[in-house]
């Protein structure tokens with residue numbers, strides 16, 4: 001699947017979380033990894049405060065790590 005992170009093209013495997021995608025790019029923040037700490041929040045397709053560790057990446061997602 002193809003998506004963008006802060007305007008940069010990225011690839012994701014089916015079922016991969018946004019946090020995992022960011023990790024492979026050396027980006028993003030991740031603390032608990034289980035949806036508790038909100039350290040990983042990003043904006044996805046214009047929706048803010050999405051927990052990257054809880055959201056599976058989808059084809060065409062526009063992910064913003066900075067607001």
Ligand code: FES
Pocket residue numbers: 029030031032033034035036037038039040041051052053054
């Ligand atoms: S890393 Fe803690 S909520 Fe995502």
